[in-house]
Amino acid sequence: MWDIFLGSKRSLDWCVQFWPVLVLSFVCALVATWLCKAIALRFNIVDEPDNLVKTHKKPVAYLGGIGVLAGFIVGALCGIYLIRGQTVLSDVMRWFFGIIAGATIACFVGLIDDLLDISPTKKMLGQVVAASTLIFAGIWPDLSEIVKSLGWQTMSDNTEIVIGIPIVIFFVLGATNSLNLLDGLDGLCGGVTVIITVGMLILAVRRSTYVFSSERGDVARVIICLALVGGVCGFLPFNRHPAKIFMGDAGSMMLGFVSAALMMLLARIVPRWWIASIVVFGLPILDTGTALLRRFINKRPLFVSDRGHIYDQMIDRGISLNRTVGICYVLAGLYASLGILTSMIQTRYAFFVCVLIFLVSFLVVWWMGFLKMEGLRGAIHKKDDTDKTRS
Numbered sequence: 001m002w003d004i005f006l007g008s009k010r011s012l013d014w015c016v017q018f019w020p021v022l023v024l025s026f027v028c029a030l031v032a033t034w035l036c037k038a039i040a041l042r043f044n045i046v047d048e049p050d051n052l053v054k055t056h057k058k059p060v061a062y063l064g065g066i067g068v069l070a071g072f073i074v075g076a077l078c079g080i081y082l083i084r085g086q087t088v089l090s091d092v093m094r095w096f097f098g099i100i101a102g103a104t105i106a107c108f109v110g111l112i113d114d115l116l117d118i119s120p121t122k123k124m125l126g127q128v129v130a131a132s133t134l135i136f137a138g139i140w141p142d143l144s145e146i147v148k149s150l151g152w153q154t155m156s157d158n159t160e161i162v163i164g165i166p167i168v169i170f171f172v173l174g175a176t177n178s179l180n181l182l183d184g185l186d187g188l189c190g191g192v193t194v195i196i197t198v199g200m201l202i203l204a205v206r207r208s209t210y211v212f213s214s215e216r217g218d219v220a221r222v223i224i225c226l227a228l229v230g231g232v233c234g235f236l237p238f239n240r241h242p243a244k245i246f247m248g249d250a251g252s253m254m255l256g257f258v259s260a261a262l263m264m265l266l267a268r269i270v271p272r273w274w275i276a277s278i279v280v281f282g283l284p285i286l287d288t289g290t291a292l293l294r295r296f297i298n299k300r301p302l303f304v305s306d307r308g309h310i311y312d313q314m315i316d317r318g319i320s321l322n323r324t325v326g327i328c329y330v331l332a333g334l335y336a337s338l339g340i341l342t343s344m345i346q347t348r349y350a351f352f353v354c355v356l357i358f359l360v361s362f363l364v365v366w367w368m369g370f371l372k373m374e375g376l377r378g379a380i381h382k383k384d385d386t387d388k389t390r391s
Helices: 018-044 064-082 090-116 121-137 143-149 157-182 187-208 218-239 246-268 272-278 281-295 312-318 321-342 347-368
Strands: none
Touching: 018 064, 064 090, 064 218, 064 281, 064 312, 090 121, 090 157, 090 218, 121 157, 121 246, 121 312, 143 157, 143 272, 157 246, 157 281, 187 218, 187 246, 187 272, 187 281, 187 321, 218 246, 246 272, 272 281, 272 347, 281 312, 281 321, 281 347, 312 321, 312 347, 321 347
């Protein structure tokens, strides 16, 4: 069974050398989050409750996203140091710095939104700028592999770039806003991101044992995953209920950007790995899809905050906060497991499995009544703005 799960091209020993990435990112994020909490309280950079969307009982410090970013950057730089002297193409090194730059831009765009409450259009423009760092770093889907798997003629490099650019932007916008919407309960967004990233890490490790190829960026995928897991884990002790600090849009947008970057890195190889990564990211997709579909069905503004997310509806139905977060962790783990299993089948079947998984997911959501709007679930935020983070 183990031989079926892993390939024979490379042993797992090669991953062990990157343990300092996980440790340093965790320690740095832990210290940085503590400092950010102190700074936020000192200068009154806090999230005020409003009894509608932001239901915490008292003001809570912001800036947690800066702590996560600090841990992630230190971890990624540690990984770059560890691979010095190895035969790694300059393209792969460019990927590292492109992702670091994009994560920094996404984080600071979110920070500006936390502090100044910028318009959705300006926030989306900032996300597009962050996505451009991936494009300049050469991170976009290898569409030639998809074309090849469908038996079509190979497309030119220029055509691949023209088609790949909007795909990158779409994934960055989708992932950043999906995790932003999921950031609604103490420990929820961070914990789900850890589970998703561990799923991506398993995909990256599995892929590396099947095909040995530095050109494909196996090292980059593993290091980015470890740096993100360590950074978020360093933040989570301060964000567990009752939260002492929130990551804010700065954190959720940064996490969404790096998740999108990982999906794009996995899209540079055989298509089934890309499809598998989308399934791994399934819970944020389900929650965002449910929110938008519910608002559309009930003729409510699509981009105005309410308390109708899946986790909000669990709370409204009498499930405790900690149990709700735990259920979401289980669901995230289920999607991650399904994504890993999807990577084990042929591409032409993987696509249909992905569609089936999300079709069944939305049917369950409909059956459980999560598409209805009533009571607190229909409460709309007074400001005409996109959903604001609450934890």
